Amino acid sequence: MRKRGSILLIALWSLFLLASFAVILGTEVRQKLEMVRRLGERDSLVAACDASVRIALDMVAEQKNKAAQSSRPYAGALRAGNAKLKAIPLRDCVATVSYETIGPEGELLTVYGLIDEESKVNINKAPAQVMERLFRLAGLEEGPALDLAYSIVDWRDADSFLSVPVGSAEDSYYRGLKYPYEAKDADFEVLDELRLVKGVDENIFNKIKNYITIYGTGLVNINTAQRPILIALGLSGDTADLLISHRNGKDGLAGTDDDVVFMSVGALTADLSAAHHLNDAELSELSGLVARGMIGVQSDYFSVSVTARMRRGKGSHYASAVINSSGGILYWSER
Secondary structure (H helix, E strand, O other), X not given: OHHHHHHHHHHHHHHHHHHHHHHHHHHHHHHHHHHHHHXXXXXXXXXXXXXXXXXXXXXXXXXXXXXXXXXXXXXXXXXXXXXHHHOEEEOOEEEEEOEEEEOOOOOEEEEEOOEEHHHOEEOOOOOHHHHHHHHHHOOOOHHHHHHHHHHHHHHHOOOOOOOOOOOOOOHHHHHOOOOOOOOOOOOOOOHHHHHHOOOOOHHHHHHHHHHEEOOOOOOEEOOOOOHHHHHHOOOOHHHHHHHHHHHHOOOOOOOOOOOOOOOOHHHHHHHHXXXXXXXXXXXXXXXXXXXXXXXXXXXXXXXXXXXXXXXXXXXXEEEEEEEEOOOOEEEEEEO
C-alpha cells in the first residue's frame, strides 16, 4: 500500500510539474505572440506615417504645377478643410495630417493641412529688432525678449564679439557653463538647437517655436503670415488685421476658394488701396514693409505633422517632417 501511495504521490507531483511547465510555456508563448503583434503593428504605423508624408509631397507638387499653369504665385497654403488629409486610408491604418492653430476668437482649431514654414520668422536671417518684437508678442517680457534676440544673432554670426554690451552671449558665456561649449558661429541646422542659446528653457522654447523657422530664404510669405508675424515685421495690429481680412476674402475664412492672393510684393500696397480706403499711416506702414525687403509671395518649405492609428486596436504613431516643393524631405522626427 505504501509503495502504491508513493507512486501515486510521484505521479501527482509529475502532473503538477507538467501542468506548471505548460502554464509557464503558454505564458511565454502569449508574450512572444503579443510582442510580434506589436512589432507588426508598429511597422504598419511607421509605414503609414511615411506614406502620408509622400502624399503631402505629391499634393505640394500638384498645387505648385497648378499655380505655374495659372501664372499665380505658389502661396503654398493647402486648403484648411482638405478631406484627403483628415483621414487617409492606408491598409490597416488611418492617418491624419493636421496641426492646431488659434482661431479669430482665441479658440483652438484643428486644421487639416500643412504648415507653411515661410509664413514664419527665419531665425537664421531675421534682424534682432524683428525677433525681439516677435518674442514679446509670444509672451516674453521686454528684457528677456531683447536679450534672446541678440543672443540668437551672436550664436549665428561668424565672429566672437557681442552685438550689444549687456544681455547677449558669446563664447565667454558658454565656456563658463557647468558643461561648457562655444557659440556655433553659423546658421541653426535644426530648431531644437535653439535650446543651446542663452536664456532658452523649455517654457520659452514652447512659447516661440510655432512662430520661427530655419528654412527658406528669410522672406516671409505675405499670403500666409499670421498676425504676430506681420506685427513683428513692422505693421500695427490694425493694419495687420486689414491685410488678413483682405486676404481671407468675403467669407472671412483662410484656406477657402475666395482667398485673395497677392501676386507680387510690389502690388501689395496698390491691391489694398484699391479695395480699402487707407489712411496715411497705413500707407506708410505698408510702404515701409515692402521697402525693408523681408517679404515674398511664395513658399517652398512646409511642415507635415502625421498621426497614424490602427483601424483595430489602440496603437498610434506620430511623425513630423519638413519638406520642400522640389520633393525633398529635410527633417524627420517620430515617436
